[in-house]
Amino acid sequence: MSDASFDPAAPLAPSGNLRRRRAFSRIAEYGATAAALAAVGVLGIVIFGVAVHGASAISLDFLLKGSPDGIGPELVGTAEIVAIATLIAAPVGILLALYLTEFGNSRLASWIKLTLDLMNGLPSIIVGLFVFGLIVKATHKQSGFAGSVALAIIMLPVIARGTIEILLLVPSSLREAADALGVSRWRTVLGVILPSALGGILTSTVLAVARAAGETAPLLLLCSVYDPSQVTLNPFEALPNIPTTIFRLSEEASPEGFTQAWGAGLVLLTFIMVASIGARILLARSRSKMAQ
Amino acid sequence: MAPISSTLPAVSTAVSPVPGSAPARSRSADRRRSLDRLGDGALYCVCALAALLAVATLVGVAYLVVHGAGPAISKFGLGFVTDTEWQPTFGAFGAGTVLFGTLVSSFFALLLGAPIAISIGLYLSLLAPKGLRTAISPLVEMLAAIPSVILGFWGLIVLAPFVQKNVEPWLHDKLGFIPLFGPPQTTGLSVFTASLILTIMVIPIVASISRDLFLAVPRDVQDGASALGATRWEVVRGVVLPSTASGVVAASLLGLGRALGEAIAVAQVIGAGTQINASLFETGDTLAARIANQFPGAITEMHQASLFYLGAILLAIGLISNVCAQWIGRRFDYQRGAAR
Numbered sequence: 001m002s003d004a005s006f007d008p009a010a011p012l013a014p015s016g017n018l019r020r021r022r023a024f025s026r027i028a029e030y031g032a033t034a035a036a037l038a039a040v041g042v043l044g045i046v047i048f049g050v051a052v053h054g055a056s057a058i059s060l061d062f063l064l065k066g067s068p069d070g071i072g073p074e075l076v077g078t079a080e081i082v083a084i085a086t087l088i089a090a091p092v093g094i095l096l097a098l099y100l101t102e103f104g105n106s107r108l109a110s111w112i113k114l115t116l117d118l119m120n121g122l123p124s125i126i127v128g129l130f131v132f133g134l135i136v137k138a139t140h141k142q143s144g145f146a147g148s149v150a151l152a153i154i155m156l157p158v159i160a161r162g163t164i165e166i167l168l169l170v171p172s173s174l175r176e177a178a179d180a181l182g183v184s185r186w187r188t189v190l191g192v193i194l195p196s197a198l199g200g201i202l203t204s205t206v207l208a209v210a211r212a213a214g215e216t217a218p219l220l221l222l223c224s225v226y227d228p229s230q231v232t233l234n235p236f237e238a239l240p241n242i243p244t245t246i247f248r249l250s251e252e253a254s255p256e257g258f259t260q261a262w263g264a265g266l267v268l269l270t271f272i273m274v275a276s277i278g279a280r281i282l283l284a285r286s287r288s289k290m291a292q
Numbered sequence: 293m294a295p296i297s298s299t300l301p302a303v304s305t306a307v308s309p310v311p312g313s314a315p316a317r318s319r320s321a322d323r324r325r326s327l328d329r330l331g332d333g334a335l336y337c338v339c340a341l342a343a344l345l346a347v348a349t350l351v352g353v354a355y356l357v358v359h360g361a362g363p364a365i366s367k368f369g370l371g372f373v374t375d376t377e378w379q380p381t382f383g384a385f386g387a388g389t390v391l392f393g394t395l396v397s398s399f400f401a402l403l404l405g406a407p408i409a410i411s412i413g414l415y416l417s418l419l420a421p422k423g424l425r426t427a428i429s430p431l432v433e434m435l436a437a438i439p440s441v442i443l444g445f446w447g448l449i450v451l452a453p454f455v456q457k458n459v460e461p462w463l464h465d466k467l468g469f470i471p472l473f474g475p476p477q478t479t480g481l482s483v484f485t486a487s488l489i490l491t492i493m494v495i496p497i498v499a500s501i502s503r504d505l506f507l508a509v510p511r512d513v514q515d516g517a518s519a520l521g522a523t524r525w526e527v528v529r530g531v532v533l534p535s536t537a538s539g540v541v542a543a544s545l546l547g548l549g550r551a552l553g554e555a556i557a558v559a560q561v562i563g564a565g566t567q568i569n570a571s572l573f574e575t576g577d578t579l580a581a582r583i584a585n586q587f588p589g590a591i592t593e594m595h596q597a598s599l600f601y602l603g604a605i606l607l608a609i610g611l612i613s614n615v616c617a618q619w620i621g622r623r624f625d626y627q628r629g630a631a632r
Contacts, residue, residue: 043435122553276434
């Protein structure tokens with residue numbers, strides 16, 4: 001301190017222990033960055049692989065014709081199964097969310113929230129077993145409808161959670177304004193709350209569709225023995241569908257089958273990616289609009 | 293959505309003051325009031341019914357899966373859980389092999405995946421510049437959107453041969469003295485490959501939950517630690533991780549639940565082995581994958597009931613890990629509650 005040559009920067013230069021701590025911190029930062037890059041990299045590698053292998057299989061015939069040339073009937077069947085599942089899951093999910101946000105101020109509500117969380121964590125193959133015992137055992141045959149019920153059970157918690165989240169964002173001033181005008185509860189819900197949350201509800205439904213469209217395990221048990229050469233529309237028959245087709249082709253291990261499986265995988269993955277990216281963009285937008 | 297548009301005009305007429313004769317107004321007001329009472333009741337009933345339906349579904353799942361396993365439960369009893377025999381043609385069934393495979397593959401998936409996922413959560417919440425964060429967060433969540441059948445097919449065609457040629461020989465060379473890393477097999481279909489696929493599935497779940505947890509840690513506490521001279525790592529180690537530890541454990545348990553229950557992707561890459569092997573590079577099988585593989589072809593009643601029994605075991609393990617996750621998440625997460 002008494003030294004004549006005073007260097008104001010000297011005490012601030014890291015030395016010994018501090019240098020080691022900083023180096024360790026730097027390494028940890030690099031590690032975390034590398035982990036994030038690795039995840040994005042894996043995503044890129046998988047999508048790239050599916051795109052490269054699948055592109056050679058894609059043609060107009062492949063999308064429109066039946067087996068053995070294409071996957072037309074499977075496309076129609078998957079669309080039908082998912083559509084029926086959405087028709088079952090969306091009303092139940094929205095009403096459930098309304099119950100929790102508008103009416104459920106009790107201990108019952110916390111049990112129902114737990115139920116939703118547990119349903120969300122239910123392995124999809126277990127849902128398949130359940131619907132097998134519920135429908136297929138009783139009717140003695142597989143059907144697209146059974147598949148729809150299973151997918152609806154998988155979609156329900158996704159829709160309900162998304163709707164709850166968006167309903168909680170509805171400004172309380174809207175609710176209070178309706179109350180002040182003497183509007184009854186049900187008119188408030190149907191006329192004010194639901195319309196202002198509609199965008200968010202739709203996007204969470206689309207997210208649920210994206211999740212259900214790729215589910216294979218329940219369909220394998222409920223809707224896997226079908227005729228892939230022609231379009232089937234009756235939902236009480238086994239409907240051809242893309243996920244079980246990919247699974248069957250991957251188990252058969254023939255080169256042409258693999259090419260078809262890549263093609264079907266590319267179609268399915270494209271739909272799911274477009275749906276979930278689109279839904280995410282819309283969700284972010286409607287959320288920021290409501291938060292204002 | 294028809295009811296919405298039809299009720300909107302009704303709302304507006306209800307609130308606009310009608311300068312008309314008093315008796316007419318009160319009669320319409322009476323009608324409206326009784327309609328409102330009816331509507332309120334109906335809406336409440338429908339919503340409560342939907343909630344009950346969800347609860348009934350969950351109870352129904354547990355009941356029907358156990359019910360379907362009935363014949364196997366009464367024949368084999370609890371010994372089924374540890375019995376390693378599985379020969380459908382001789383009517384001998386036991387869950388030991390697949391239970392072992394399930395636990396090992398999920399454990400390794402979590403061992404690999406959780407640290408990576410937590411690091412990603414830290415990067416996204418504390419390190420990444422804002423622009424990169426909004427770009428990378430959805431990409432990581434996109435990983436969870438890849439259907440398991442496509443991920444499994446990719447694993448079968450691309451990952452398994454790569455692992456068999458490059459990763460397994462290297463690990464066997466360096467760590468071969470541990471029985472886990474035995475000599476590589478011919479196809480690359482192995483418990484190890486299945487664990488890698490499960491790792492890819494676990495990461496987005498754990499990463500996105502832990503990112504939200506870390507984002508909720510109050511900024512001023514972190515700044516306080518920095519002001520006292522802590523490096524970035526020391527802030528994480530001393531402030532961020534301790535205050536979110538319970539949430540991170542809960543997130544890992546949720547990821548574990550996902551890994552335990554995955555059927556399709558595992559069925560495609562694990563090789564449907566029938567024995568318990570010490571080496572990760574041998575084939576194996578898991579509860580869910582065996583159900584997916586054998587259920588469509590199960591003809592005898594006992595075979596089907598045994599597969600239901602496997603499902604019941606899977607359901608029990610899955611529910612336990614999920615309930616633990618919820619319990620830990622709610623019981624200890626007072627910080628999260630305060631931050632929101």
